[in-house]
Amino acid sequence: MVLSAPPRSAPAPQRPKSTKSTGLKPRRRIKSATRMDAFAPYMYIAPFFALFAVFGLFPTVFTFYVALFDWNPIGGQTFIGLDNFVTLYGDERFWNAMRNTFSIWILSTVPQLLLALFLAQLLNNVRLKFANLFRMTMLVPYITSVVATTIVFASLFGRDYGLINSFLNLFGVQSIDFAANTFASHIMVSTMVLWRWFGYNTLIYLAALQAIPKDIYEAAAIDGAGGFKQFFYVTIPSLRPVIIFTIIVSTIGGLQVFTEPLLLSAPGLTGGAGRQFQTLSLFMYEQGFGNFQFGYGSAIGVTLFALIVVFSVINYLLSRRITSDE
Amino acid sequence: MTTSTPDSVATTPHRPLKRAFAGRVRWWTYAFLFGSVLLSAFPLYWMFVVSTNDSAAVSQTPPTIVPGGNFFVLAEQVFTTVPFVQSLLNSFIVAGSIAISQMILCTLAGFAFAKLEFRGRDPLFIVVLITMMVPTQLAVIPLYMIMSNLEWIDTLQALIVPGMASAFGIFWMRQHLSTVLNNELMQAARIDGCSTWQIYWRIAFPLVRSAGFVLGLLAFVTAWNDFLWPLIVIQSPENYTVQLAIKALQRQYFVDYGLAMSGSFLATIPLLILFIFVGRKMVAGVMDGAFKG
Numbered sequence: 001m002v003l004s005a006p007p008r009s010a011p012a013p014q015r016p017k018s019t020k021s022t023g024l025k026p027r028r029r030i031k032s033a034t035r036m037d038a039f040a041p042y043m044y045i046a047p048f049f050a051l052f053a054v055f056g057l058f059p060t061v062f063t064f065y066v067a068l069f070d071w072n073p074i075g076g077q078t079f080i081g082l083d084n085f086v087t088l089y090g091d092e093r094f095w096n097a098m099r100n101t102f103s104i105w106i107l108s109t110v111p112q113l114l115l116a117l118f119l120a121q122l123l124n125n126v127r128l129k130f131a132n133l134f135r136m137t138m139l140v141p142y143i144t145s146v147v148a149t150t151i152v153f154a155s156l157f158g159r160d161y162g163l164i165n166s167f168l169n170l171f172g173v174q175s176i177d178f179a180a181n182t183f184a185s186h187i188m189v190s191t192m193v194l195w196r197w198f199g200y201n202t203l204i205y206l207a208a209l210q211a212i213p214k215d216i217y218e219a220a221a222i223d224g225a226g227g228f229k230q231f232f233y234v235t236i237p238s239l240r241p242v243i244i245f246t247i248i249v250s251t252i253g254g255l256q257v258f259t260e261p262l263l264l265s266a267p268g269l270t271g272g273a274g275r276q277f278q279t280l281s282l283f284m285y286e287q288g289f290g291n292f293q294f295g296y297g298s299a300i301g302v303t304l305f306a307l308i309v310v311f312s313v314i315n316y317l318l319s320r321r322i323t324s325d326e
Numbered sequence: 327m328t329t330s331t332p333d334s335v336a337t338t339p340h341r342p343l344k345r346a347f348a349g350r351v352r353w354w355t356y357a358f359l360f361g362s363v364l365l366s367a368f369p370l371y372w373m374f375v376v377s378t379n380d381s382a383a384v385s386q387t388p389p390t391i392v393p394g395g396n397f398f399v400l401a402e403q404v405f406t407t408v409p410f411v412q413s414l415l416n417s418f419i420v421a422g423s424i425a426i427s428q429m430i431l432c433t434l435a436g437f438a439f440a441k442l443e444f445r446g447r448d449p450l451f452i453v454v455l456i457t458m459m460v461p462t463q464l465a466v467i468p469l470y471m472i473m474s475n476l477e478w479i480d481t482l483q484a485l486i487v488p489g490m491a492s493a494f495g496i497f498w499m500r501q502h503l504s505t506v507l508n509n510e511l512m513q514a515a516r517i518d519g520c521s522t523w524q525i526y527w528r529i530a531f532p533l534v535r536s537a538g539f540v541l542g543l544l545a546f547v548t549a550w551n552d553f554l555w556p557l558i559v560i561q562s563p564e565n566y567t568v569q570l571a572i573k574a575l576q577r578q579y580f581v582d583y584g585l586a587m588s589g590s591f592l593a594t595i596p597l598l599i600l601f602i603f604v605g606r607k608m609v610a611g612v613m614d615g616a617f618k619g
Contacts, residue, residue: 045439158583161386258554
């Protein structure tokens with residue numbers, strides 16, 4: 001039902017017609033205003049839907065279409081059905097990018113969320129001093145751009161003069177060529193992701209912790225639950241929705257890691273000489289904008305969409321099962 | 327009144343509460359938290375160290391970890407190597423327009439979803455929520471084609487227009503409006519003859535100004551730090567955003583870290599200054615559930 005101003009039978013009050021009045025106007029104006037009011041809600045939400053239709057939905061659907069073509073922006077397009085997908089799933093470079101993406105995703109997400117949970121637990125104490133300082137500095141990485149982050153970490157992880165290798169040398173450990181070694185390069189990229197997001201996740205967890213009613217802990221303590229039991233039986237189950245949320249968001253983010261490997265592999269797009277840290281997103285960019293194979297690149301995009309959907313569902317089901325089996 | 331057993335029994339219920347929320351803070355808690363502060367701040371400090379030293383200082387073993395006096399030399403080099411001032415200006419235009427537009431459009435839509443009744447409201451809101459989960463970044467190839475057809479390639483509006491409204495922003499403003507704006511107030515305004523627009527502009531908007539400000543901040547930061555989309559769309563150096571300018575400082579096969587980090591540092595300063603003034607609000611925003619997909 002549409003809320004609208006009832007027609008006023010009483011004569012219009014003789015208030016001064018200042019612009020500050022709440023809008024008392026002659027009857028005719030009110031009528032036209034109500035007709036407008038029925039449409040108003042649609043007008044208010046229209047900009048978003050228009051923008052989304054043109055720049056969100058349409059490109060997304062169109063990706064699926066382009067993926068069915070041998071589509072070169074200059075040379076034209078030929079319909080080839082599912083050939084792009086057949087080629088893609090037989091392409092060793094694709095599986096390599098897939099392995100790298102998952103390795104980097106696991107290496108960044110797991111320690112990041114555990115660290116965030118731990119720090120949130122520490123921060124959740126009203127007697128803590130400098131609480132605001134801790135919260136604020138943890139958010140600084142979030143406002144730092146990925147480009148800047150990557151440049152800094154590339155220097156810290158440098159083979160010859162990198163601070164991390166200098167530190168390792170102090171203990172007699174040989175310098176590691178982080179960019180050349182597959183596993184080491186994954187650690188390097190994951191560290192950048194972890195650094196940027198751990199504080200953000202800590203704050204989300206902290207907010208959820210503060211929302212847990214205190215009497216649940218009280219009841220648990222009366223039942224004889226100590227700190228650890230309280231953590232596993234009260235804190236973790238209460239945080240379940242937020243944990244699921246952070247896992248899904250990190251998965252979506254993790255499958256899209258792009259800037260770090262791109263900048264680390266400059267000037268090429270291969271993610272290291274042997275593609276040792278090329279992710280799926282970078283592979284898509286390489287095919288789409290490096291080789292101008294829009295069809296093949298779109299097939300990678302479609303595959304990424306599918307992966308994200310599948311993993312969001314799996315994460316959701318898995319997290320629900322794990323936490324309800326406690 | 328006896329002060330032995332009954333009294334201590336009476337106080338027990340309060341102890342677990344204190345243990346959970348107001349326990350004595352152990353020294354190692356501070357050790358870990360200061361460790362995390364160090365972890366957060368050190369890379370930025372290192373950025374500053376490298377951008378104030380000459381390359382000899384940071385390529386010795388062990389490298390120096392104190393700032394030097396070379397800042398202005400490197401900064402000048404940044405300004406002469408890439409059109410850095412123009413890039414800063416472009417980034418301000420892009421991020422500023424997106425922030426302002428999100429504040430206005432998302433508050434409007436959030437208001438409609440929170441407080442107005444219209445046919446299809448709930449299904450449409452579910453659509454908004456679903457779009458939060460769709461990573462549109464993966465559709466960059468068709469998006470590039472659209473921009474190409476609009477002849478927007480290499481223009482700033484190609485960066486601005488797609489970000490002018492967001493599903494997250496609508497969700498965020500709807501949450502705030504439905505808690506802050508009560509129906510009695512709205513009805514009173516209706517009876518006084520307020521149109522929907524007047525209710526929005528005179529009552530709703532002022533009430534959620536601060537939530538809108540936080541949304542604007544988050545949108546600004548996201549837009550300022552965006553890299554993939556500008557990289558695809560922008561070609562000429564005079565249209566670079568700061569992120570592209572820093573990337574351009576990375577030389578082909580050899581990275582001049584002093585130069586690249588001075589650029590990074592200069593590009594991060596505006597956000598750091600912003601953060602010093604509004605950091606608390608941003609922390610509150612994130613803790614309020616400023617989830618971003």
